Amino acid sequence: MNNNDILRRLRYTFEFGDSKMIAVFGLGNLKVTREQISDWLKKEEDASYKECSDLQMAIFLNGLIIEKRGKKKGSPPEPEDKLTNNIIFTKLKIALNLKAEDVLDIMDLAGFRISKHELSAFFRKPDNRHYRVCQDQILRNFLKGMQLKYRQKDREVSEKEDIYKGKKIDNKNDQGDARQVKNTSEVKPIKFKYKSVEEIQKNKEK
Template identity: 60%
Template sequence: MKNNDILRRLRYTFNFGDDKMMELFAKGGMVVSRADVSDYLKKEEEDTHKPLNDRIFAVFLNGFITNFRGAKDGPIPEPEKTLNNNIIFRKLKIALNFKDEDILAIYDLVEMRIGKHELSAFFRNPSQPQYRECKDQFLRNFLEGLQIKYRK
């Protein structure tokens, strides 16, 4: 999935306005303008669409975590230079303070069956043999389930 698509889905799911989006970026350690936020949220076909690179999206996700969990002592975490679905999924899990059972319940909302062992493989270290790459369909269905749960 593209970072811009995930950003749009999170904004819709949690009903974040432009000010809140700017605040989330700031909590992650980066000041963005309202115009930047607007450009990140536009569809690719639009002239002023601005692709959201991994580092900037990592800043947003770190701000998302801080928003829901509170700031940690010490400096703001350094954003990752590259992201994949596993890292994005892990950051969402951390931000929302989800346990495996919570995530499985989210998947139940979209009628996607996934086992606990299969789920835990997404959060393992890539060097472990049980590690499994999180494909787009798993992340997409998780975001859709979040939307069902949180969007009134």
């Protein structure tokens, strides 16, 4: 999938404003500007559109993991230069502290069903014989399900539709579930380790 599209979907799902987006990149140790955020979120046909690189996307996802799960001791993991749908899927699963059953439930919200066995193949190492490439369709449906689960307005609409259909609503794993995500309403000041992607790449070469 296109990194810019994924970034737009995640911003929409979690209702992140520009300041929060900047803070999440900061948690991944990269300082970005409001203008950069704006250019990444624009449509491709816009003259100001800028491509979000794999490295920048990896930094954002690493920051999202810290934002949702809290910071661990030591430095954040080094961002990948090359991303795949499998890596993105895995990072989102970690960020939201999801078990296999949780992921399947989210996929089901999007009207897409796969088996637990099929799902586990996406999270294996590429050299594992059971590894399976995560196609765009899989990741796209997961992101759609995430939107229905975590975005307040869309979740309310989805629940009303389920009630109309006579389904029982289970809110135990909603956005407020402390097991899955921590409260993200407050953003603490960030000390940036890097001011550009170039600095990160130079550090990798050392």
